[in-house]
Amino acid sequence: MFSSNVMLLYGKWQTTDVRQWDCETTCGWLEALGLDAYVPAARAWLRGEARGALAAAPPAALERELQLRHPLHKKKIVLALADLMGAHGDPLLTAAGRLDGAWALRWLEDVGVCGARAAAADAALDGRLLHRLTHAELHAHLRVAHALHALSIRRGIQVLRDNKFNPETMIRRAPEADQSEAQSEEASGELARWSSHRVMQWLKEIDLAEYAPNLRGAGVHGGLMLLEPRFTAELLAALLNIPANKTLLRRHLTQRFNDLLGRDVIQQKRNAEQTLGYQPLTATTKYKVPKKSQFSLKRKKSKDDLDLGDLVCPLNDDCSGDLMASPTMKVKAATAGVASAVCPPRDDARAH
Known part of the structure; x- marks a missing residue:
């Protein structure tokens, strides 16, 4: 206070x-x-x-x-001053400024990356820093070491941008209503807003309560499941530690996962798997900071020192931040580029 x-x-x-x-x-x-x-x-x-x-x-x-x-303290002040003085050309920077440090720590819990909370508190992480967070900063200062956690944060930022950094973006619990209303929640495009806790509730709803606790700290939230092309039912089963020999249980999870995401999204994930250079994502895949592209090497810093590297979630990445794009457009754009910014096989595999 x-x-x-x-x-x-x-x-x-x-x-x-x-x-x-x-x-x-x-x-x-x-x-x-x-x-x-x-x-x-x-x-x-x-x-x-x-x-x-x-x-x-x-x-x-x-x-x-x-x-x-702390390097992020400097960046926090620079971003906040740029927001106050205007003329930065980024309306979402102002929207992100509504989200303070306490909110950012709660958000890390929402996306299931609780292990980064202590480092985030030291960095005084807030909404503006999330919006402009770079790969180098995520790896070095928030100490994120796994690709899955980095992707969780990337897709979480994308969802925040799509919702104009509304502090109430994340859905933490299922609606207290009948099943028809719960289905309406999924159909209305709110799946991307599901927190990690809400995903665990869903697992209990589909009779997988025994395995739901295994998802704590795994970085799985609705935005990751929906928007990340490399997140599959097989990966979810592995994160839940469902034994490979329990084929009926895995088949049940796959069917419910497919039903939740919808036919179009699942088809896009399958198409992505067939793309040259596709690299399956696993729970143990290490987070490698992408090398700077030829464009970013040539790019000059602005006079306000705001251009500090390759962003975890690029400003125009997969329609995130495009307030005119429909949810369907965003999902299609998100699955169009097989290689995420985390561990890309090569620069030309990105779709921008």
Whole structure:
């Protein structure tokens, strides 16, 4: 909870142009961002400075003067300042700014990547950082080591963008109603919004309650199942630790998985398997940070230092962020490119 003084300053920075901020307003803003550890350095720096010194400072000066101790803290401040000053050309950056650190930690639970929570807390991860998270940052600073977890975060970000970073995007529980309403929930395109817990509830609904706990921390949520071309019923069975000799049980899971996702999506997954260069995804596949493409090597940083590498979920990836695309278009686009940004077999296998 914020103190009354911080809440007063919160209102001040919300209503005052960042170019006019004084020292106290800036310190209140840092506390609201969850970066209160840097308030003493900010006071020492800004006390004798003119208004707007924070907005005028280049990223290197911010890092030096605030004595920033984590690379993502610097990026968090740079993104937040870019959002406040506008002209960044990314409407979703502003929408993502509504989601704070506490929300981001809960979201990691929702997508089933609980193992990254401690590192995310150290990084002060929030909605803007998720939106602009790079592969290098995910691997080095959130310490994600498995491809499945990286894909879980990628598809989770895609779902957030498709829902304009609505804080209520994730569906955590089944509706308290009859089966017909539950089926309506699936048919309405809300499967992509299912949290990991909701997927586990579904497993109980299809008489696989014994195996549902095995999905904890596996990174399986509705968006991953629906949008990732390499996520199959066979992979789900392996994650659930259903023995290979229990063929009837595996067949039952496959049928219910196919029913849940729908004929078109399943056909697209099958088509993807036939594509040259297809690499099956397993629970133990290691996360390899993709090498920079020729385009990204030539690309220059913007003056705001926002272009910091290849994003986990590219801004125009698979129609995510395209607010005019229908759910069907998004699913088809998502399965069109066999190689995900995680562990691509080669650059030309990507579909953009």
